Amino acid sequence: MGRPGFMSRGGGGGRGGGGGFRPRGDGGGGGFRGRGGGGGRGGGGFRGGGRGGGQMNGFGSGERRSSGGGGSFRGSPRGSPRGRGGGGRGGRGGGGMKGGKKVIVEPHRLKGVFIVKGKEDALVTKNMVPGESVYGEKRVSIQNEHSNDTDEQKTTTEYRVWNPFRSKLAAAIMAGVEDAHIFPGARVLYLGAASGTSVSHVSDIVGPEGIVYAVEFSHRSGRDLLGMAKKRPNVVPIVDDARHPHKYAMMVGIVDTIFSDVAQPDQARIVAHNAHKFLKNNGHVVISIKANCVDSTAEPEAVFAGEVNKLREEQFKPIEQVTLEPYERDHAVVVAEYRASKKVKKEKKETKTEQMES
Template sequence: MGKPGGSFGGGGRGGGRGRGGKTVVVEPHRHEGIFIARGKEDALVTRNLVPGSEVYGEKRISVETNGEKVEYRVWNPFRSKLAAAVLGGIDSIHMPPGSKVLYLGAASGTTVSHVSDVVGPEGLVYAVEFSNRSGRDLINVAKKRTNIIPIIEDARHPHKYRMLVGMVDTVFADVAQPDQARIVALNSQYFLKNGGHFVISIKASCIDSTAQPEAVFASEVKKLQADKLKPQEQITLEPYERDHAVVVGIFRPPPKNVGSA
């Protein structure tokens, strides 16, 4: 992926030019709203919602297509568990353009900024972060990105921010707490629409540092199932993160074959 920093200049139709004159072509990824920049090294990118602006020193790539210049931001999987899941082959992250996402554990807004790019100007990201220090960075990111609503609160107490958050299509959680399954279930009950999806990043050592990661992941899946969350997919984040898994599923799936009254 290379180190973040710097930018590519614009290039010819459908492509930009990287360092050394290498042409860069940006193609849609199979996940809507995400792209692959193909050049000397392929990179996962998102279309920059705020052209000319970076969030955390990430590399930016400008390409020209049919006379229109478009800027993309490199999404580093070593700095974002969601990017690692996408590159790891996850089937769906359920965050298409226009969707509403509740992001728990937003930190300084690194991944949140890419989700902001993905859902685009018609979408919304409710970003919950407990730490005041990280929260300050998150608020600064949201100043330029009007589709991010920063919420400096504890995700364990969703009633404290229930007046700020509408119903969402997807809950994403990266909270690294021992009771994170319960946190996701609680927030889902408040804000996730029936048939909506959850995406949870599980760090095994945060839950039980003495158990095998696979056993921890299996235990967390059982907890989710007990709270009307139906896991559909699970992948590990190697080689980007050790002992991490991302689990994706659906909330309280509607009953099948219900007869008419």
């Protein structure tokens, strides 16, 4: 039974062409589905668009803005101050978008994620710390339907705009990933947390009943991560090397999901080491793969296939794959299920017992 091969990658429209792996030929195991990029109107209400061209509905291209139009959801180039109010990381900047009757919030098919529909559409998460922005992102307050008529007693819910040009996880959702396995109450290990931009949205999604263990190696980014976590009790910041999970083993419990955005050639091995240590049996990993960081001389499709094979060797069952165009070039997100060996199960059981006793 031969390994499934890559078909041509999908284009930027709709859910893309049928990029990814074909199902296994003999019917056993079923392979997993891969899909093309998420341009067009894919991903729950957003209009797609190229990265260099004008303006995507709700977000700037990340490189230059169109001279015409201009809703209050427009993004700005990466790394630049965002929002009219400015404000440093963790400040109150970012400015709010007008809510009111013209703006409607609808739940996304993924729990904990929402879509704001108004003059412009946007992917949002419910702000766990109302009134605070993390990285200058736009915010929108929606009046609750059952609030009283008097102005003094009206209640609102605040949402934070999640820009897929600045978050691999948001890009995967926009590209049409079936399930990111991050949900209210989930326990998530986030590898490659950087300054906490995406981590803050994961914090919103899992809510007060969940927890996010955020690992970042860079001390500079780690300072921003620590600052963000001070206002979010469900975030545990860890400034350490994800290659050595034993160093932070006493801080991390058994988790439901591992999300990895570690741009390293040995990312599959890093994820496997953390999964063997912390991921529950039948838990899931969601891995963002940057082809150039793994092998800059090979075609992206070949790189993605190679990483998937590495995951299979480490007791993972690949479920699906999506490419991240037009949000990221030569990137893919792979979702896989973890099947722990009997030896690993025994070790985790002993570790859990030790943690409970301590």
